[in-house]
Amino acid sequence: MDKLDTTQDLQGAGKTPTLAYSCVVDRNPVIERSALIWVTCLLDIETVAPEKIFVHTVETDLDVLPQLAARGVNIVPVPRFGDGKYCNKLVQPLSPANFDADILVMNDCDIAATGRFGTALSAEAAMAGQVSGRFALGKTADFPNPPLAKIRTLMEAFKAAPPEALAHDSLFYHPLPLGYFNGGLYALPVSLCAEFGAAWQDWALRLLGDPRTAKILERHAHHVDQISFYLALRDLKLHPHCLDERFNFPTHFPHPESRNASIEPALAIHFHNNLDDRGLLGLSGIRAIDRDVIRVNDRLSALGLETDWNPGEDKRFRSWRSLEAGVSMTTKNAPLLKSLLQAAGIETAESVTDVCCGSGAHLVGLSPRGYRGFDRRARMAEAATQRLPEASFTTGAADAPGDLVLCLDFAEYVAGFDAPDQSVRMLAELTGDKLLLLGEPRSSAQGDLVRLLRGTGDFPEILRLGQFAGRPVYLALKRSDASDLELLDMAQPEAARLLQYLYAGKAMIPARFGAELEVLSRMPTCLDAARIAVLGGDPTGSFATALALRGVEIVAESSLALTAEGAAPTRGGDKPRPVDVLIGFAGFDEDGRSDAALRQIARNLVPGGRGIVAAATAKRSDALVPGSEGAETGAQVIRLLEKQNLVLTHQARVPTPFGTELDGLVIEVVKPRVGIVGTRKKFRTPKFLRDFERNLRHRIKGKKPKS
Template sequence: MAASFIIDADPVFAYTGWNLVHSILKHTALAPSDIHVQCTPEVADRVLERFQSLGCQTHRLTRFGDGRYCNKLAAWENLRDQDIDHVVFLDTDMICISDFTAFLPKDAIGGKVVDHPNPELDLLDDLFNRAGFADRPPIIQVEASEGTTYQGNCNGGFYSVPSRFADTLFDVWRKRAEQLLADIEPLRAVGKEKHVDQISFCMALHETALPYVSLPSNVNYYLHFPGPHTQFDPGRPLALIHYHNQSLNVLGLLEPLGAVEPHEVEGTRLANALIREHFDTQLFWDLRYDLFPERGSGIGSRGDNLAYKRDLLVAEGIENASSVLDVGCGDLEVVGSLDLHDYLGLDQSRQSLDVARTKRPDWQFMLAPCDAPAAEFVICFEVLIHQRSLDEYRQLVEYVAQRTLKRLIISGYDAQDDHVAANHMIYFHEPLRLSLEATGRFSSIQQIGGHSDVVIYRCDVG
């Protein structure tokens, strides 16, 4: 068996896909090589490399049709020649909390009925008519309302397909999707264009008469709004939560509006525990700057903290320096308004650098990690606290130390406390002063301030 999902250029796909992979590995018997991460052409190579580091198979995906909503239809092309007997095609905004593979029929295609009648049955009937169908699938109840739809109109987040049916299914599915895209106006008129893949899947099932089983919502459980789950089997575990991206909060955790019942609350707790355990800083910050630009780099570069750091840097002579290296420049909120010479900003988030370039197109920026040149004045605010391992932490301390020609202003922790221990985004490894002393680079190391829960040191060379 294999699992397949698609990552598009929007950073949310890589972040949620990362969590999905770890959840599948934790709760099913699938190996990393059984997980196929399919990336659209715009996705950066370094994203593929992140998933390759886990042992996942990665592929470049050729977009299908309009290139927006039907890309699952292109996914089978990369899997056709693989030695796979069964494929589950997933959305990335899902997370596994128990073994969903136990629900899958071996001899039939499987899916979960749509949450709402998307589109309404009368329009769906008209689309079948326009497509030339003489008969219709059985009418069934949708999951989250009183509406009805045709059997096989499944929520597009989860399709279970035995490989022996895949060629036949995908050939007809593609044909029907192309017809709908060419005759899109009825769907566009009601704002339902994004459901082309689901409707064409339903048509393909009906046309091919391939065996199909309607699965319980245990394997595709919506949580982005509160509502009834008429297809849920309470005698079996909740396996796969479909939370939708709107459920992500500024910390990258799930905060779904639909988590009301005890099993939903517990499922969300388990999902968040897994996200914390496998938190990826690089993928998170791209997500954060994209989805929550108002929060950006965090409370350390907003409000009073922002003004405090800016004033401190000016007092320490940053505007008089002949060159400035800003390691972890973020969205440039702190230094963007200063008069700096020969400035170079580094960050591991492409999204943050895009924001920074719009604020100061006259400055230079590089995507970290990189071999940046040394500078007279180096800044490293609230970057050390996000280093997951002691090795990463010490490497970054050494990196900024070796690139400081005259003065380094750096923040971090000098002690562990309960707040740090409880937060999945920040880490304490050792007292910052000791780390700085261990470099042997500085003639003077002095604490010159602090804000929130970090201390700030001035380190001078020579």
């Protein structure tokens, strides 16, 4: 009975296939370091037996090999193959080693298993074996490298039938052939290795030896190993069993913020060159992934793998930085967290209790009063004390109530309780006035935080302030500090309640309050990475804060002066970037400021961008404020906007209660992606034919033709 039948019989008997793990190492500091991490994760986190791990090497004098051999893994010398770099991995199926397993797992070195990888992959292999006796496992490529059109052209050039079944890449959902796997993970039944290895190498040599390959693939030519794997899989009619992104999760590029809430914890992290200054895994900026990154790093550090790491400037990964050891973020999100803390009142509360305070990095630049930080992790409390010696940090569970309670790491806090509802009840007992709570993505199992908060009976008002690093942010109020201002019945009451809370306690509510509510109600809940400029408003005011809590980048008004079309470059040589939305709060009058402000709105918008003019009007009147008798009306403002080739999309009058002095006006326009067609006559006949016809008419009339 061959290995394949054995695999199917094991599944039928309730057993799972056994795995052998393989990689290829060559002379490169990042690859050697990565191989050490790969082996350590398999041995000490996945608890794989060392005899099941095979490190193939094309150079036998690498510094890392003695360290790996000392752990008992198999070191297998092999010759270079193909291009001598990317294609070296093709030697693995035809390796002289005896794998003694059902499935051969071929990894890139820069893969870190998180502890659940082997069990899950064995189950996937068993399922694939039930579909077909001949199968291969992998995750479809992260990107279309190369695009489907180039793969079709290449296959046509080599007289291969075009791909029939299609899948999509794991990040942007572009079409790719079914079975076009990312090279970080391939898995095959050991019984098929000899047959598949020969076909894989044959296709690679055919592609590498033909000049048409480089001409067709262009900058994608180094992906010959992936393309030849797919072509061999097709020729041998293997069943392509597609794994999801958990088995091969990439962390070497920024992921869209919108994915953060749906990404599940990784089974294996494909880190590429994303190593931090300690030579350990770098953060990804995605909460669900970074919790595993931190856990793996803690284990690697405990095993002595931490080191001073400098792989060279061309290999250093700089996209992410850590806020603290338990929280990751992008650099652009640093101001967002500060806005969240300030909106919660960290600098105005009489006392602040911070549970799971971490290293205290989130307090830099803030001045809380009566602050006390608590963390069960002694190393965190020590790091926080070193960073902010003037503040009070304590190791252990929080036992001091505060007017404002912060819980920025709910997953860590809830780990100290038997159930999430117990932790929320404790937070309610500690809270004197307000609780700022960062939840977890939907992929976590922490439960519905809003339901848990309401279940305590202590929080009559719960505001969702925004989203931070893929996590929802809630501000739970024990008693309402909002003013008695009568609010409008808005389509999105959350925006109204949020703005009312931010203005609470201020001596004067601005006249444009109703217009601000209308603007907020028209803006999406999540505005991550959008650039929004607010003209005529306070950049640190409540309205700007309400926008910032949705993840926008607020652009300073002064930076818009040279953003006009055709403007000269700035001192650094770069043209200022335009904005996605430009909001103008202004009183329009007859001294010329209207034209200037609206021209600025038009010139600074990206094609397709929105401009929103919000203004105050006299009570139940069309006259704009400040209101002299000659003040412009809303209709005049619309005409001014249309003069700038902006198209009106929305107009709303916002009447406020008669107890307030002014009403509001909101006018929304969009900048067309192409220029607006004017009234000039458009000719379908080419100019040279028009000239010929004109001159012919002149000749018939006896006139001299025009040159």
